[in-house]
Amino acid sequence: MTTLAPRAAGTSVVATIAVRVVIDGTRCDGHGICLLRLPERISLDEWGYAVVDDTPLAGRRSLARARRAVQACPAHALDLVTCADPPPGPASAQARPRVVG
Amino acid sequence: MSALVAQLDDVDGPAHHDGVARVGSSNARLLAGPRASREPESLAAHVARLGPIDERRTGDEWRTIIRESGLVGRGGGEFALARKLDLAARSPGAPLVVVNASEGEPASRKDQTLLRVRPHLVLDGAGVVAAAVGAHRVVVYLHVDRPHVTFPLEWAIEERRRGGLAGPTYELAEAPDRYVAGESSAVVTFLGEGVAAPRRTAVPAAAIGVAGRPTVVSNTETYAHVALLARFGADWFRSAGSVQTPGSTLVTLAGDVPEPGLVLELLAPVEVGTFLSRVAGLAGPPRALLVGGYAGTWIDAAAAWAAPLDRATMRRAGLPLGCGVVAVLGADRCGLAETARLVDWMAGQSSGQCGPCVSGLPAMAGQLADLVRGRAGSRDVARLRRLAEAVRGRGACGHPTGVVALLESALDTFAEEVRDHVRGRSCAARGVGLPLPDASQGSRR
Numbered sequence: 001m002t003t004l005a006p007r008a009a010g011t012s013v014v015a016t017i018a019v020r021v022v023i024d025g026t027r028c029d030g031h032g033i034c035l036l037r038l039p040e041r042i043s044l045d046e047w048g049y050a051v052v053d054d055t056p057l058a059g060r061r062s063l064a065r066a067r068r069a070v071q072a073c074p075a076h077a078l079d080l081v082t083c084a085d086p087p088p089g090p091a092s093a094q095a096r097p098r099v100v101g
Numbered sequence: 102m103s104a105l106v107a108q109l110d111d112v113d114g115p116a117h118h119d120g121v122a123r124v125g126s127s128n129a130r131l132l133a134g135p136r137a138s139r140e141p142e143s144l145a146a147h148v149a150r151l152g153p154i155d156e157r158r159t160g161d162e163w164r165t166i167i168r169e170s171g172l173v174g175r176g177g178g179e180f181a182l183a184r185k186l187d188l189a190a191r192s193p194g195a196p197l198v199v200v201n202a203s204e205g206e207p208a209s210r211k212d213q214t215l216l217r218v219r220p221h222l223v224l225d226g227a228g229v230v231a232a233a234v235g236a237h238r239v240v241v242y243l244h245v246d247r248p249h250v251t252f253p254l255e256w257a258i259e260e261r262r263r264g265g266l267a268g269p270t271y272e273l274a275e276a277p278d279r280y281v282a283g284e285s286s287a288v289v290t291f292l293g294e295g296v297a298a299p300r301r302t303a304v305p306a307a308a309i310g311v312a313g314r315p316t317v318v319s320n321t322e323t324y325a326h327v328a329l330l331a332r333f334g335a336d337w338f339r340s341a342g343s344v345q346t347p348g349s350t351l352v353t354l355a356g357d358v359p360e361p362g363l364v365l366e367l368l369a370p371v372e373v374g375t376f377l378s379r380v381a382g383l384a385g386p387p388r389a390l391l392v393g394g395y396a397g398t399w400i401d402a403a404a405a406w407a408a409p410l411d412r413a414t415m416r417r418a419g420l421p422l423g424c425g426v427v428a429v430l431g432a433d434r435c436g437l438a439e440t441a442r443l444v445d446w447m448a449g450q451s452s453g454q455c456g457p458c459v460s461g462l463p464a465m466a467g468q469l470a471d472l473v474r475g476r477a478g479s480r481d482v483a484r485l486r487r488l489a490e491a492v493r494g495r496g497a498c499g500h501p502t503g504v505v506a507l508l509e510s511a512l513d514t515f516a517e518e519v520r521d522h523v524r525g526r527s528c529a530a531r532g533v534g535l536p537l538p539d540a541s542q543g544s545r546r
Contacts, residue, residue: 049495
């Protein structure tokens with residue numbers, strides 16, 4: 001996965017690539033800090049777990065806020081990926097992951 | 102289709118039906134061979150019946166044949182096998198081939214049946230896949246406490262070792278008997294770290310899997326198909342099934358049928374109604390069908406009666422065949438009561454990693470149980486819909502989304518029953534129709 005390096009690594013280049021926020025549901029503990037950092041992309045469900053809008057981030061400010069949200073997550077549940085990366089999913093990358101022998 | 106009809110003309114005896122075969126039927130492919138045998142077919146009988154596999158072929162040649170066959174995975178994902186193999190073959194590291202034989206679907210029997218009566222077909226196919234990607238090791242991944250599957254497999258592996266057959270080494274791995282343990286990323290996690298829990302990964306296991314090695318994980322039936330197409334070719338393989346989904350397909354019958362657990366092989370896209378009237382003796386549509394297992398979709402039986410049993414067609418129709426379970430719900434059952442039992446059980450099968458699954462599924466199960474007991478109003482039904490909406494697409498694997506599909510299709514299909522239960526009318530249910538491994542294993546113990 002191409003994770004964007006924090007800040008220093010060529011912000012100008014990064015800003016031209018479509019980037020989105022993704023969440024690892026196995027890590028999210030519902031701290032809710034991400035909601036404060038990136039309200040335009042994050043909401044919380046009724047149990048407090050983050051629901052992420054993973055459409056591409058628009059603009060440099062939004063990207064900067066997203067980066068802070070990723071860094072602020074105590075559970076390291078958030079990540080930034082470029083839109084060229086394969087969609088997150090089970091290792092098999094099957095169309096509809098099913099739990100079947 | 103005409104070639105198929107001709108092929109089916111030589112069908113004889115009561116066990117045969119147009120486009121449908123049982124174990125031992127003369128028109129069968131995967132289920133061909135000794136009829137209705139409880140014994141696994143020996144290596145000698147298997148080789149005598151099918152002949153040897155050409156061992157001179159290169160990995161490239163095998164991958165080309167598999168690509169031309171159009172074989173897709175039969176665990177439910179319907180992912181093209183050739184794409185996994187191409188990825189594994191060009192990824193660095195010694196590849197590993199994993200046969201996912203866990204078959205955690207409580208009503209499904211197709212993989213267990215294959216391993217019990219035709220273990221060498223599965224091992225052959227895994228051997229070909231190993232050759233296709235350059236792997237020297239095959240792991241068969243099973244649930245613990247299934248001696249009826251483990252014994253024939255151990256015996257078959259020993260037979261191959263004694264016979265000095267060329268090919269990879271075969272070994273068994275026994276995983277916890279939990280539904281989610283059969284999810285393919287959970288298989289990879291278990292083999293690598295000893296924990297059978299799904300993981301969210303950005304890179305497919307075929308590129309980076311167990312211990313960082315390219316890992317091909319596919320369903321038992323998929324490998325059995327490979328064993329046959331490796332012998333008879335891609336054109337032969339494509340002469341069954343449909344253009345969109347080439348090859349035959351195994352289906353397990355469940356619920357209100359004379360023989361629950363019966364495994365049948367579909368050689369052509371038979372209509373659901375034709376299929377059920379012939380193999381289950383149904384005179385007309387029952388109340389409803391549950392297609393694709395317990396993470397599947399309920400549908401009014403009359404609405405599905407003319408649908409062709411073809412994976413691609415059914416997926417497009419929002420009725421994916423998934424693991425191949427077709428469950429029948431009789432007219433005297435309550436689909437809501439059945440669904441409540443299944444949702445409760447499925448909630449208890451979570452690996453417990455993701456919040457929406459851990460919190461959402463038991464909430465759905467509880468709300469649905471209240472509805473079935475006549476303790477819920479129309480607001481509570483709306484709340485069920487909202488819960489489903491909140492959980493759909495969340496989590497690291499398809500488990501919560503599968504339960505949502507089950508619940509939402511039940512609310513749609515059994516709208517009349519929902520109204521009756523909301524009004525507090527007594528439920529017409531007669532017992533329960535769908536099997537669960539252990540009824541006490543629900544989320545609310």
